[in-house]
Amino acid sequence: MLEGAFDLVLASFLVALGRSALQFEDLFRAVVLYIAYGLLMALAWSRLSAPDVALAEAAIGAGVTGALFLDAARDLKRAAKERKPRVGWRFAISLLGAVVAAGISLALIGILPESAESEGLTARVGQSLSEAGVSQPVTAVIMNFRSFDTWLELLVLLVAMSSSLVFHRTFRLHTLRSSWPHSSGPEPVLAALANVLTPCALAAGAYLVFRGSSGPGGAFQGGALLGAAGVLSLLRGRGELFRLRQRFFLSTAVAGVVAFLVFSLGTGLVGRAVLEYPPGLAGTLLLALEVASAVSIGVTLSVLFAAARPSG
Amino acid sequence: MSAVLLGIGASFFFAGTVGVLRFPDTLCRLHALTKADNLGLGFVVAGLVLRADAPGTAELFLIWTLSLLASGTSCYLIARRTLEERTDARRSL
Numbered sequence: 001m002l003e004g005a006f007d008l009v010l011a012s013f014l015v016a017l018g019r020s021a022l023q024f025e026d027l028f029r030a031v032v033l034y035i036a037y038g039l040l041m042a043l044a045w046s047r048l049s050a051p052d053v054a055l056a057e058a059a060i061g062a063g064v065t066g067a068l069f070l071d072a073a074r075d076l077k078r079a080a081k082e083r084k085p086r087v088g089w090r091f092a093i094s095l096l097g098a099v100v101a102a103g104i105s106l107a108l109i110g111i112l113p114e115s116a117e118s119e120g121l122t123a124r125v126g127q128s129l130s131e132a133g134v135s136q137p138v139t140a141v142i143m144n145f146r147s148f149d150t151w152l153e154l155l156v157l158l159v160a161m162s163s164s165l166v167f168h169r170t171f172r173l174h175t176l177r178s179s180w181p182h183s184s185g186p187e188p189v190l191a192a193l194a195n196v197l198t199p200c201a202l203a204a205g206a207y208l209v210f211r212g213s214s215g216p217g218g219a220f221q222g223g224a225l226l227g228a229a230g231v232l233s234l235l236r237g238r239g240e241l242f243r244l245r246q247r248f249f250l251s252t253a254v255a256g257v258v259a260f261l262v263f264s265l266g267t268g269l270v271g272r273a274v275l276e277y278p279p280g281l282a283g284t285l286l287l288a289l290e291v292a293s294a295v296s297i298g299v300t301l302s303v304l305f306a307a308a309r310p311s312g
Numbered sequence: 313m314s315a316v317l318l319g320i321g322a323s324f325f326f327a328g329t330v331g332v333l334r335f336p337d338t339l340c341r342l343h344a345l346t347k348a349d350n351l352g353l354g355f356v357v358a359g360l361v362l363r364a365d366a367p368g369t370a371e372l373f374l375i376w377t378l379s380l381l382a383s384g385t386s387c388y389l390i391a392r393r394t395l396e397e398r399t400d401a402r403r404s405l
Contacts, residue, residue, distance in 0.1 A: 187392075193385040199380075 010026030133282025223297025230302025
């Protein structure tokens, strides 16, 4: 009963935070509320027994996206104030939103009794889990049973990174300067914190990638932490990303997509179905693909953050 | 005993939140936020340590240390930025 009360409070806070994040005209306040919303959403996911999703939501949804939104809010403050749309439009849109919400709620109430009894795909995944090479079902689904989807997601991330670089006209990462262009000088405290935390974040990210084989974790969660480590290294203010050169970056960012490409060509040439893991090597190959994916996810997230920084 | 510590931690958090909402000034709010919330977190961690096993205790201490580092640094940065904005505002008068 206590858990039910907690869940109810959590759900009502989520709705209230979502409403208030959209309410304020002050962009900074809206972004902070959005970050709080992301953290509560991560709590909600862990209450639903989905720790992998909770990890990804906390790291990417609240963390990296929050940082990107803060940058965008700072840049947009100098833009012109927009007018509110007319009352008629607002009424129509809120009516449409209410209809959609009501429809979804009715559909959920309709299928809820059946879905509470069915096990979903858990049984089918459990049957094939022994051949999957890992013991965590979520990782097995992402990296083995639906690996084609993961490959395409990595491609989407690559496209996002390239568009961001083109949009910000920052093909040269070495033009990044200090991260605090508006303040009076360098931030030694922030630099010291980033010096301490970057290796911790790198180690935690690597640990999450390897732990994905037997527990919650995996390529996306570990990659999100590696992206956070990249953001931290940018906040040191020296304008360098892990002290690496730009050429190295763009090549590590494609590592995930290329690894999947090599793997698919390999399985095709050997005579198996494309992307089908050979039974003995499934665990090792899956781990290799996960490492490549995590590296490219981390680099992509760091570059997405870096490209938004003002240069010079 | 654990419940007592958790309750004390919760009351510190509550007091800190009241301070954030009611204090007039950014710098005062920072006092309430960092001091009360860090004390609250310390009590909550102490209460949870009494219930946890050895790896859990290590994880809790790690969380506590990282949280202290992060909140201390962000408090300093917010305070510095507020001072800069005030000095700029005074100079432009």
